[in-house]
Amino acid sequence: MREKIRGLKKYARIYWLYFKQYWKSRLVYKTDFVLGASAQLVSTLTSLAFLTLIFTQIENLQGWTFNEMLFLAGFGGTVIFAQNVFFFNIIRLGEEYLITGEFDRFLLRPLNPLFQIYADSVHDNNVPKVIANFTLMIYAAVQIGLTPDLLTITYTAFSMISGMLVAASIYLLFSSTAFWTGTSRNAVWLIFRLSNFRKYPIEIFALAIQGLLVTLIPIAFASFFPASYILGKEGFEAWKLITPFIGPVFFYIAYRFWKLGLNNYSSTGS
Numbered sequence: 001m002r003e004k005i006r007g008l009k010k011y012a013r014i015y016w017l018y019f020k021q022y023w024k025s026r027l028v029y030k031t032d033f034v035l036g037a038s039a040q041l042v043s044t045l046t047s048l049a050f051l052t053l054i055f056t057q058i059e060n061l062q063g064w065t066f067n068e069m070l071f072l073a074g075f076g077g078t079v080i081f082a083q084n085v086f087f088f089n090i091i092r093l094g095e096e097y098l099i100t101g102e103f104d105r106f107l108l109r110p111l112n113p114l115f116q117i118y119a120d121s122v123h124d125n126n127v128p129k130v131i132a133n134f135t136l137m138i139y140a141a142v143q144i145g146l147t148p149d150l151l152t153i154t155y156t157a158f159s160m161i162s163g164m165l166v167a168a169s170i171y172l173l174f175s176s177t178a179f180w181t182g183t184s185r186n187a188v189w190l191i192f193r194l195s196n197f198r199k200y201p202i203e204i205f206a207l208a209i210q211g212l213l214v215t216l217i218p219i220a221f222a223s224f225f226p227a228s229y230i231l232g233k234e235g236f237e238a239w240k241l242i243t244p245f246i247g248p249v250f251f252y253i254a255y256r257f258w259k260l261g262l263n264n265y266s267s268t269g270s
Helices: 004-055 065-098 104-108 111-118 124-144 150-175 185-199 205-210 224-231 237-263
Strands: none
Touching: 004 111, 065 104, 065 111, 065 124, 065 150, 065 185, 104 111, 104 150, 111 237, 150 185, 150 224, 150 237, 224 237
């Protein structure tokens, strides 16, 4: 146990060094950073405008009011984009690491290769989206009149962490196919598009899509299930209860698939 704790401390310290070095290099180009952040904020506002347009035509969507939909979108967005800040770099596995031979340098170091990919880049362009979506979630909660107790706050915190792991597991699983195909971005781009389903109640989708959103692409655990529990919505009780704990399970499955691909990897020789 002590060895594991020391190992975790070691990786946390190394990640912090990676993190600081990244930001030092990133802030050399302050204008580029500000422009990128502004573009991401505009993208978030555009999505909000689209949702507002929908509710000018209807009073509720499958029993969800406008403010409840804002809460759902804000919760899911906070989880997904927070994950993107730290774990999104895995989408570069095929094109920028395996094909170029850059991945080989990770294998020569006494550190976990997956950890090194995650630590190699911070996707800071998602930070404005995290802030915007978290603000949206809080605004919606105030409008709805939510008064969370300690249990709800604890559930929310654990569900967000679990949701980040769920999202990370999806990207890891599909990116790992690059060990066989040489490319990862095409598969991940499809997942990125499907992640927009997090903004809506899964009841509005066909049963096949609902099944997809809780199994192969379990994005419902990062948005719909925890948000509906917090809002007191009925249905899917079992799924809501396992939400705070399901993230590590999905990530472990994805990690085993990653290890399978890693064991079958042969260097490019470059």
